[in-house]
């Protein structure tokens with residue numbers, strides 16, 4: 639299994655996951671269909687490669703191009719009823735809608751997908767843990783607070799994309815109006831660097847091959863502060879950490895299969 643990003647942050651998100659048989663799944667499409675196709679092209683992926691689009695929630699930076707891309711290229715879309723009802727109902731071709739339940743796993747393109755319901759200010763948001771051949775990839779962003787169920791669900795991941803949205807001090811001093819500051823830092827907003835470090839500290843990380851810092855705010859955070867929070871507490875070795883950027887996401891990262899110990 640390998641994964642890449644076509645962009646990460648409040649201006650648009652999209653994560654590509656490819657299983658062993660080359661079938662590719664796109665999680666979220668917060669870019670126009672045209673831009674998403676161009677960005678996927680940079681990662682060597684064409685529309686015909688896409689077996690499914692999974693959608694975490696209906697905010698524009700995650701759903702903007704979903705219906706158009708799906709309708710145009712005839713790709714099934716997997717999401718909760720709440721996500722569909724908010725932004726896809728009447729826009730996405732009904733024949734392409736695949737309803738998922740936030741507590742029920744499903745399989746697509748040879749990948750086992752476990753949705754994880756999360757606290758965020760959307761209708762029925764969920765994040766995903768994807769599994770193949772005993773390897774687990776956790777995707778976690780757009781989360782205002784850490785729940786015990788989240789901690790349980792992301793145990794033992796071999797790779798993890800983790801939101802470090804803002805630094806609390808930078809947000810407080812930053813350009814956002816007070817109401818937006820409260821929303822972002824509230825229990826249904828986004829994870830700050832400290833919350834992400836706390837979440838990571840509660841996970842079993844011995845098998846972690848890749849940790850990608852995601853959904854970093856360009857106004858209310860700095861990559862160095864996010865890295866400092868995660869590395870300062872020695873939560874994982876420096877060489878496994880990457881940053882997902884708004885402009886170009888990150889290139890393919892391969893999750894190595896289990897190595898036999900002699």
Ligand SMILES: [Zn+2]
Pocket residue numbers: 647648651697699700780853
């Ligand atoms: Zn977002």
Ligand SMILES: [Zn+2]
Pocket residue numbers: 695697758760780
């Ligand atoms: Zn969101």
